[in-house]
Amino acid sequence: MTVPPSPPARPMRADARRNYERLVSAATEAFLENGADASLDDIAKRAGVGPGTLYRHFPARQNLIDAVLDRWMASVLTEAEPLLEAADPAEALAVWLRRLVSHVYRFRGLSSALIPPEDKMKGDSPGWVLHSTSEQLLARAQQSGQIRSDVVIKEVMMLVSGVTWACTSGKEVDADRLIDLIMNGLRVRD
Amino acid sequence: MTVPPSPPARPMRADARRNYERLVSAATEAFLENGADASLDDIAKRAGVGPGTLYRHFPARQNLIDAVLDRWMASVLTEAEPLLEAADPAEALAVWLRRLVSHVYRFRGLSSALIPPEDKMKGDSPGWVLHSTSEQLLARAQQSGQIRSDVVIKEVMMLVSGVTWACTSGKEVDADRLIDLIMNGLRVRD
DNA sequence: AACGATACGGAGATACTCTCCGTTTATCAA
DNA sequence: TTGATAAACGGAGAGTATCTCCGTATCGTT
Structure with missing residues (x-):
């Protein structure tokens, strides 16, 4: 039995992508300044988004760290x-x-x-x-x-x-x- | 001008010394279990003392860490x-x-x-x-x-x-x- | 036993993480 | 362009930790 290919992932909306980028940039800056334990609320504020948005894109701190490190x-x-x-x-x-x-x-x-x-x-x-x-x-x-x-x-x-x-x-x-x-x-x- | 020797430090009261020992023991246990970022409130509870007592003896986490490491x-x-x-x-x-x-x-x-x-x-x-x-x-x-x-x-x-x-x-x-x-x-x- | 100084407990202020729900926004089809 | 739908949003508030401070308790000395 062949497993059918899963449907293509729905692309991220433009506003979501924009916020994702903002969060990664803000996190890079915050980590450089304050280390990897910089406040996530502070990062959300820097990015100009609400806390809920940060957690939606990055469910745990490690996800944000991973994103920053991938760029680096x-x-x-x-x-x-x-x-x-x-x-x-x-x-x-x-x-x-x-x-x-x-x-x-x-x-x-x-x-x-x-x-x-x-x-x-x-x-x-x-x-x-x-x-x-x-x-x-x-x-x-x-x-x-x-x-x-x-x-x-x-x-x-x-x-x-x-x-x-x-x-x-x-x-x-x-x-x-x-x-x-x-x-x-x-x-x-x- | 010679600096006069400071008066001998007043010895710690018996109850204070007892609590200090309890705190160092509790911290050793907690650090072994949960690492150096174990909750200080949890350590105070383990030692059977109030949070105020912990901070009085150890104004910052590093002081408690230093005491544990000295023993070790x-x-x-x-x-x-x-x-x-x-x-x-x-x-x-x-x-x-x-x-x-x-x-x-x-x-x-x-x-x-x-x-x-x-x-x-x-x-x-x-x-x-x-x-x-x-x-x-x-x-x-x-x-x-x-x-x-x-x-x-x-x-x-x-x-x-x-x-x-x-x-x-x-x-x-x-x-x-x-x-x-x-x-x-x-x-x-x- | 009385007194003064030391030391106490823990309520509450503060700051963070994280969730969730009403609202907003983007996307697509007609 | 409009309307419908789903995705994505913001931020209040719950939960948990650190830390302070004040009324109370305890110790040590006389």
């Missing part, structure tokens, strides 16, 4: 393109990791954005694309013989997300230095 | 003693770092406990003692020639606190593996 990830992925062809694959990986840290820590409370998604979430979501892009950069460095072959991207990203978190701890952190130390641990020993 | 640090420091005399100083450092991670991540939201205190906070507070103990273990491994001499304890502890944070992210994390990778980055290259 889509933009940061463009920075990976040239690195995928760099002459020094290990250095390209290091540059990429430093880039990720410098972007994510601007959003206090969103360090978990770098934690790899579950395998079941494969698809073309920006989070997954960022994960697989990082994986490509690691694989390339491994194939060049510079990075240990026993390292998997998941653990690298865990370490890196920890660094982004440390950067938001309120203490002064030399993120580049921490990434260097991590990279040193990934390099093949002569 | 005092107990975990006893585990460092034998490590300070271990035959393999690098392995002793690794064991110590793994111990710290396994202890801290039980308190969701308290990963920042491992971030080194500011220099101006030198003293015999447990936080500072933990910091200087870690420094001793690092110095010992450096003197043995196993660990790079350019590494400072602050950056190590930043990395480790990031790992403890990752452990509380809700995703499965092999903390020992991450510590191994970090240690590998600290080791002298042949």
Whole structure:
């Protein structure tokens, strides 16, 4: 028995789409200013919509966070393109990791954005694309013989997300230095 | 002009001390169950005191967190003693770092406990003692020639606190593996 | 036991999250 | 253009947390 295709989703109305965009913009601004626990009422006010509207579009805070992160990830992925062809694959990986840290820590409370998604979430979501892009950069460095072959991207990203978190701890952190130390641990020993 | 010594602090009344102890115990339990953002009203109820009493003893949530962590640090420091005399100083450092991670991540939201205190906070507070103990273990491994001499304890502890944070992210994390990778980055290259 | 100082409990103010219902707006067909 | 319908709206108010403050209780000293 073949499952019939579900009917095409009714498109969002123009006013709803407009409000959705406003909310994502307002949330980006509020998260940058006050971190991921910024008041949702404040975000609704910034967007010029009622609280009910915010919750209708984003039933929980995490949905709003996801929307903001999707935008961010889509933009940061463009920075990976040239690195995928760099002459020094290990250095390209290091540059990429430093880039990720410098972007994510601007959003206090969103360090978990770098934690790899579950395998079941494969698809073309920006989070997954960022994960697989990082994986490509690691694989390339491994194939060049510079990075240990026993390292998997998941653990690298865990370490890196920890660094982004440390950067938001309120203490002064030399993120580049921490990434260097991590990279040193990934390099093949002569 | 010499500043006169301040008069000795009046000792806390018996009932106040009793309530303080109750609050710290209740907070420990609540933080273990629900993380560092457990409801303060719930903690007051658990301790059998009114909300006003909780705030009198602990004006902000961080004060309560500090009290809980002081207790914890005092107990975990006893585990460092034998490590300070271990035959393999690098392995002793690794064991110590793994111990710290396994202890801290039980308190969701308290990963920042491992971030080194500011220099101006030198003293015999447990936080500072933990910091200087870690420094001793690092110095010992450096003197043995196993660990790079350019590494400072602050950056190590930043990395480790990031790992403890990752452990509380809700995703499965092999903390020992991450510590191994970090240690590998600290080791002298042949 | 009396007195003064310390410490108390918890009602209520405040600020947030979240729901829900009457109203408004957008879209489509005639 | 008009009218009908469904989508989407705003925001009052319920619920829950943090935090303050004042009348009352308790402790410690004489």
